[in-house]
Amino acid sequence: MDKPQLDLILNNVSKHITLTPAEKDIFTGMLQTKQLKRKQHWVAYGDVCRHSAFVTSGCLRGYTVDQNGIEHVLSFAPVDWWMADMYSLLSHQPGQLNIEALEDTEMLLLSKANQEELYQTVPKFERFFRILAEKSLVAYQQRLIDNLSLPASERYARFCKRYPTLIHQLPQKQIASYIGVTPEFFSKMRKSL
Amino acid sequence: MDKPQLDLILNNVSKHITLTPAEKDIFTGMLQTKQLKRKQHWVAYGDVCRHSAFVTSGCLRGYTVDQNGIEHVLSFAPVDWWMADMYSLLSHQPGQLNIEALEDTEMLLLSKANQEELYQTVPKFERFFRILAEKSLVAYQQRLIDNLSLPASERYARFCKRYPTLIHQLPQKQIASYIGVTPEFFSKMRKSL
DNA sequence: CGTCTATTTGAATGTACTCAAAAGCGGTGG
């Protein structure tokens, strides 16, 4: 496995917990790499999600499809982000999330089974994933509040402030879907700014 | 402190981790009770939230107020639920959440400092609060998807299915605010069902 | 009983959507 990838994930982990060399080995030994081509799916509607993914290059997008066939982006995962269908991963039930690569993407996979084992052998990881879940929780709460209380133009403004690098990287229709408007309306909205 | 309250919270904790009698004592020794009268606030906009609350009777509501003075309900916490301004609690920054009692309410408070100490002395609690955060995360993801993909009537239907007991307990305007519509529209919507 | 708040009802308005079509852009193959 490539060294720079492991450095990236170890650095990510070290933001919240400190590992000994031995613990690093245990952790990295549990990881496997996976490559996706642009537009290739990692998880599809109805799948049981059995891994967490950590993106080392490229970008993922998680989305659902509603009754009218319209896609709704739940989250993006650029480099240095974690991604999974959390509902499915936790419940072992088929999920409704689709996860695809927006560009050629490389990621490290940690299986649910290995993650559980990790909690036993290196309990610090309970802490790590607790903190990860808590931060993610706060972000989703904030996004929900934004969707309830702000007009689309303001939600777009906040998206630009929060994810300045993603804006140039993503097709407009994906951003539109993330903030919760149609591509047509998004286009008109942008012009009027 | 009342025994039934402690039984309730210990039972809540035992859904995810198993404590020894000594660990139970450490935990319960960290808790303090707090009573709120109906409409009384526990947390207000701009406060730094320094405790997590566990509701033992009554019901809490967490909400924000937007630029137009309109309230938006982020969450309800009936008996056996945890509540906090997670953003503020985690960041130690002033939060935007208001938390008030919808009826006379009793809760157990766990201070942030005690919670951190608990992680050291009884590491199992890392696991407990990780699981709590993960479940909460999934719920907010689902709610966000609902808000992006479903019309108000369908969101109301799902709310009824998910929180059947709360429906009769809450004033309509609170439910309207939770699902993201005005009380006026909510009233009209209900009539047409 | 009276006051305050919640709910209902109605009319006018607005934000965002649908449908349709044109224009732009990027990649691929001849």
Place this chain on the structure above:
DNA sequence: CCACCGCTTTTGAGTACATTCAAATAGACG
């Protein structure tokens, strides 16, 4: 290297879901 194809973005007209404002009615609490 250009032509074509598919996909994204733009533009426009008509529509719908939900809001605002106002006023009447109903409920709840002291």
